[in-house]
Amino acid sequence: MLHISTRGEAPEISFTDAMLTGLARDGGLYVPREFPVFDAPTIAGWAGQSYEQIAQHVIGALTGGEIPADTLAAMIREAYATFRYDAVCPLVQLDDNLFLLELFHGPTLAFKDVAMQLLGRLMDHALKQRGARATIVGATSGDTGSAAIEAFRGLDQVDIFILYPQGRVSDVQRRQMTTVDAPNVHAIALEGTFDDCQNMLKALFNDHKVRDELALSGVNSINWARIIAQTVYYFTAGISLGSPHRPVSFAVPTGNFGDVLAGYVAKRMGLPVGRLHVATNVNDILVRALETGRYDLREVTPTSAPSMDVQISSNFERLLFDAFGRDSAAVRRAMDQLRQSHAFTIENEALTRIRSEFDASAVSQEQTEEEIAATWRGTGYVLDPHSAIAVRAGRRALESDPSTPVVALATAHPAKFPALVERATGVHPHLPPHLADLFERQERTVVLPNDQAKVESFIRQHARAGK
Numbered sequence: 001m002l003h004i005s006t007r008g009e010a011p012e013i014s015f016t017d018a019m020l021t022g023l024a025r026d027g028g029l030y031v032p033r034e035f036p037v038f039d040a041p042t043i044a045g046w047a048g049q050s051y052e053q054i055a056q057h058v059i060g061a062l063t064g065g066e067i068p069a070d071t072l073a074a075m076i077r078e079a080y081a082t083f084r085y086d087a088v089c090p091l092v093q094l095d096d097n098l099f100l101l102e103l104f105h106g107p108t109l110a111f112k113d114v115a116m117q118l119l120g121r122l123m124d125h126a127l128k129q130r131g132a133r134a135t136i137v138g139a140t141s142g143d144t145g146s147a148a149i150e151a152f153r154g155l156d157q158v159d160i161f162i163l164y165p166q167g168r169v170s171d172v173q174r175r176q177m178t179t180v181d182a183p184n185v186h187a188i189a190l191e192g193t194f195d196d197c198q199n200m201l202k203a204l205f206n207d208h209k210v211r212d213e214l215a216l217s218g219v220n221s222i223n224w225a226r227i228i229a230q231t232v233y234y235f236t237a238g239i240s241l242g243s244p245h246r247p248v249s250f251a252v253p254t255g256n257f258g259d260v261l262a263g264y265v266a267k268r269m270g271l272p273v274g275r276l277h278v279a280t281n282v283n284d285i286l287v288r289a290l291e292t293g294r295y296d297l298r299e300v301t302p303t304s305a306p307s308m309d310v311q312i313s314s315n316f317e318r319l320l321f322d323a324f325g326r327d328s329a330a331v332r333r334a335m336d337q338l339r340q341s342h343a344f345t346i347e348n349e350a351l352t353r354i355r356s357e358f359d360a361s362a363v364s365q366e367q368t369e370e371e372i373a374a375t376w377r378g379t380g381y382v383l384d385p386h387s388a389i390a391v392r393a394g395r396r397a398l399e400s401d402p403s404t405p406v407v408a409l410a411t412a413h414p415a416k417f418p419a420l421v422e423r424a425t426g427v428h429p430h431l432p433p434h435l436a437d438l439f440e441r442q443e444r445t446v447v448l449p450n451d452q453a454k455v456e457s458f459i460r461q462h463a464r465a466g467k
């Protein structure tokens with residue numbers, strides 16, 4: 001199966017190459033030339049199957065048979081054996097027609113583990129087959145970093161450098177990145193915001209000399225392999241609630257647009273998805289873009305849901321590509337305008353297409369805290385702030401359409417954000433046993449200015465690829 005860049009000026013490549021490449025050489029994002037589609041009887045036939053079996057169908061189709069079925073099955077089995085529940089991503093009922101999809105039972109307590117545990121295995125396999133090494137550079141607003149470090153630590157083929165915004169992640173999130181004692185892991189506190197971290201990463205990738213010399217690879221959701229792994233839980237949740245015989249909607253706490261894009265991919269592949277609700281915190285660029293057609297960058301406001309403190313929502317480019325009728329020149333124009341004037345306008349036809357599938361709403365800090373408190377009082381369930389934003393958006397969605405079930409994605413464990421959760425509920429959420437001594441572990445990090453030359457020099461000093 002071939003993959004094309006949203007900007008149309010990079011070579012068409014296989015799944016494995018797209019995975020090892022991360023960002024396309026023209027600065028765009030890879031997507032499959034065509035989505036594989038399952039018909040309703042096929043999806044109906046998956047009822048009662050395990051998470052791993054459904055993953056095999058969905059990922060097998062999206063990787064176009066490039067990985068032998070038994071090898072893929074073994075990787076899927078091992079990846080999800082690291083989760084604390086056999087169901088991998090269990091579904092919990094919160095209210096009439098409102099469900100919570102718990103995605104945080106992996107090793108680092110956030111939904112990132114679902115993709116990262118598989119990606120680590122897929123990449124290790126591909127690099128070993130090619131006898132190659134890679135230098136992974138990732139940007140994190142809190143959760144991607146620890147999930148990536150956990151998935152890639154100790155691997156011989158890989159050095160991993162994670163840029164996180166200094167002082168803008170929770171203590172638990174920071175410690176999960178800085179206390180891992182593995183020589184191939186480097187946590188870098190960048191003096192800037194998450195958007196600065198992400199811009200730094202893209203600048204390094206767009207410097208082809210650096211990229212080739214260091215064999216750079218990315219594990220953010222700019223990497224298509226991340227998205228395909230996340231597509232699976234839309235299928236498992238939909239099927240548990242009666243799909244394909246009835247549509248199911250999803251409310252997704254959104255920052256970089258990777259998670260909600262995976263829902264869109266599931267829909268393209270034949271899952272009857274009702275609406276996709278994009279739920280943001282006060283960093284609401286996507287809400288404004290859907291309302292007005294103007295994608296307009298503003299300063300990032302730090303919030304109690306720090307993993308969503310994002311303005312440049314990378315994966316929105318993949319949706320735009322489809323909404324523009326796969327016109328890569330139109331994507332290039334929009335991205336050029338964004339770079340030059342920090343904004344672009346989505347023309348009416350494309351906006352109508354987006355609005356036909358997506359809604360968006362912002363949830364303030366007060367509403368987030370209120371939702372954590374109200375859900376706790378009403379059901380005894382303790383939400384983390386990101387999941388609370390999804391639940392609040394899900395409740396709003398049910399007000400306009402009470403008959404379609406809504407699945408709110410619970411993307412992090414409440415123990416990652418104990419202060420807010422305790423204030424809202426009076427309950428101190430405890431870390432699971434494998435992280436119970438996190439605050440006693442030795443931290444190891446480096447603080448770097450938001451300066452490309454300095455970051456590049458640090459990476460060159462510590463990376464083994466190309467030496």
Ligand SMILES: Cc1ncc(COP(=O)(O)O)c(C=O)c1O
Nearest residue numbers: 143254255256257258259307411
């Ligand atoms: C806990 C949590 N919720 C939601 C999000 C937003 O997901 P996405 O960036 O895929 O939109 C993130 C970060 O990615 C996160 O860590």
Ligand SMILES: N[C@@H](CCOP(=O)(O)O)C(=O)O
Nearest residue numbers: 140141142143144220221307
């Ligand atoms: N919220 C993310 C930001 C990076 O997102 P990604 O899904 O593109 O890796 C984080 O927690 O780091």
